[in-house]
Amino acid sequence: MTTIAERNAVPDLASLQQRAAEQAAARAGGADRLRGHIVCDGLVRIFKTEGVEVVALQGLDLVIDRGELLAIVGASGSGKSTLLNILSGLDTPTAGIARVADFDLLTMSTKSRLRYRRHTVGFVWQQTGRNLLPYLTAVENVELPMQLAGRRSRRVRRERARELLDLVGVGYCADRRPGQLSGGEQQRCAVAVAVANDPEVLFADEPTGELDEATGAEVFGALQMINAELGVTVVVVTHDHAVADHVRRTVAIRDGRTASEVRRTARTAADGSTELVSEEYAVLDRTGRLQLPAAFVDALSLRDRVRLNLEPDHVEVRPGQRDDVRPGERNETTA
Template structure:
């Protein structure tokens, strides 16, 4: 049973990431603000180049922002030493790559792959084996423990990857397009495993995806565009079949908003808009595009 969500697990404040390629500067994140509660299952959705994988790599400790503040469970990632970052990656966060083959050593069995992270932090063999068996049972692979990668389907490999990422019992699990190489049916099975992990272990889970339909499988979806969060979609599980969605435009810490292009097209708002306030709130109207 999942505990009440109260603690802030992830906090990003005005985060920028700029990559330098030859003489060019590419801005991947532009003043991004985000909070994720402990035990939440959230998806970051955006097109290729929107900044979603950059955000995931920063939270995983694989990269650093150019500016801003990033904290996980109150720890400022930017103030950590190299050894502290290494410890963070080994015990505080699990990571799943999109490429199924990248998550496993092909010459090891499923259970040996799951045991490996525990071996690296010095856990005893008996403890490693017991936890690995439990995790593979949790992801529905108790009958595949002794199989190597070449004897597992793509979906089974991703379920092993989930078990591997949970080996050292991290409170945070990050997944980069974990269903991107899978067919719809297999992807659905993998998403059910994520949901089981979230419910049974109360693990905070962040999934990066290009598919907005993932909103029906997580607590919350945040859309990212041009390195900034634009829209948030939440699912109300208490209404009807539990798939009632509500969409919000995000207002960042500086008061900036990104209005979805579909809404701009519907309202014929182009370069600028008139703003007024009435008893219903803030109203945007088409401005004079000719001026």
Template sequence: MTATQTPVVPDLAALQQRAAQRAAERAGGQDRLRGHIVCDGLVRIFKTEGVEVVALQGLDMVIDRGELVAIVGASGSGKSTLLNILSGLDTPTAGIARVADYDLLNLSAKRRLSYRRKKVGFVWQQTGRNLLPYLTAQENVELPMELAGGRRRRARRERARELLDLVGVGYCADRRPGQLSGGEQQRCAVAVAVANDPEVLFADEPTGELDEATGAEVFGALQTINAELGVTIVVVTHDHAVASQVRRTVAIRDGRTASEVRRTARIHEDGRTELVSEEYAVLDRTGRMQLPPAFVEALSLRDRVRLNLEPDHVEVRPGDQRRAEREAGA
């Protein structure tokens, strides 16, 4: 366990509490908060010219309603594949992938379209993919509402203005994307993604093309949406500054969930607040877990390890066969 002090902790704790309250209101009660996103034994296999590539190898993950979660992992770990499945852009090969009341393995084309229009929003890394260049920021936000129907023009206009103000770019309402900075475009994209009041927002490297300060503004917009609207948000990122500002970070390795970092605010008697981070290995339903690479390298663990069950913990030691034989002979 590691602990670091940071001045943003009170804001992080307050935002998390507010998001949980808003999520409870959206769900209609506290008893429906858990298991908003559920993956159980999720498998995705790609076949190309007779070659099979297993991108997800039985991934397990549960995200509660109203959470803001960061997913991290090296290139090829499977995190983008996971995001594409959860957002309805791809179909899993096997296992369970459920978002709200939608079974993503067995969606008809019509229901999948409804899911993507009404239940989820998406923000791409490339700013040019999020906005239509010939529409103003406000018109971009209004477009999803117009396609979904159900709102009058005046209501769409008012809703678009509210969302642009919420993410801090209300002054950009009448500008086209070419007149906006990268950060302004991404914040407008967040407003577009939640225009139809989705339950879940997915963001694929939303700060990947931005500098640190601008990226912080975009992530701040995501935090605001999470807190004020109670939207569950899943962010795939390589940005450590982003990953360290959420209460939960999930690491994926070789197509499986490998570890989680959970952060809690601890208030000392003298009024100091520090953010305490705890890293956990993820135990799947068959009892398997992945040791952190740093642990494996530090002890030169190879092939086999020795396990000793203690009253309150399990010891993991290098599997030195000769040493084991000596101890057995003694």
């Protein structure tokens, strides 16, 4: 584990990604076991209330590699929180495949689900009050999951708790209760609590949603550090663009399906410096469906049916019928 001084240097995203990949490979027992840590295939979740069915997830597909730090974004009601609840074991899918670290979340027994939530995954809520017990100090809150799991002696638990608080930058808060901490300090303590039992995956639901920009950056920095130093796969649901813009991959969900991805890669510029290059992709599912960006649909007034034309290296998507297009004109976009 690196020193506090080295962590305070705030390495760039490329360095953090490299360290996370190395730690994840060590946890997995080799680089050949890195892929497919989280797999969703045709995932469906239907809620039934008083005879009314609401389809929250409509055949969602998603693969997350071991050691990734991933952001999931989407409008309210898009299905992102439902997805997170399923993956964290708080909810059960209706159909499809949802697998995390070799656990089948569709067929898991109650006993297995409890063990899964206690040892395999950690969770950080948006509301700071839900993450910590108010009558325990920060270090006691971090110790509690280890005590419930019965995995370590009291001395080892205390040492481990203090190490984790140091790792997320709030070691000085160890002997304070939540009421004596700021919102950002509480959330960083919550991150330490979530990884107390050394889980393989950490889920965070809007962890910066109640914080200002500067404090939110500190909390996200704690998630980055956990990912880099421990190799934990981190999945963050967020509306915060400052968070979504500082991860290697951002997945957008729309109407219960994955709609697009933004991937950021580090490239060496001509002057030798490293820069991040972002590329956005539409997501194509196994049946060949994709969701066109809303801006494209609006710009061309695409409705109901569209014309497709296969070219050697791309596909043209054109309006099916436009009364305002004069003969000889072409109004098209390339997908």
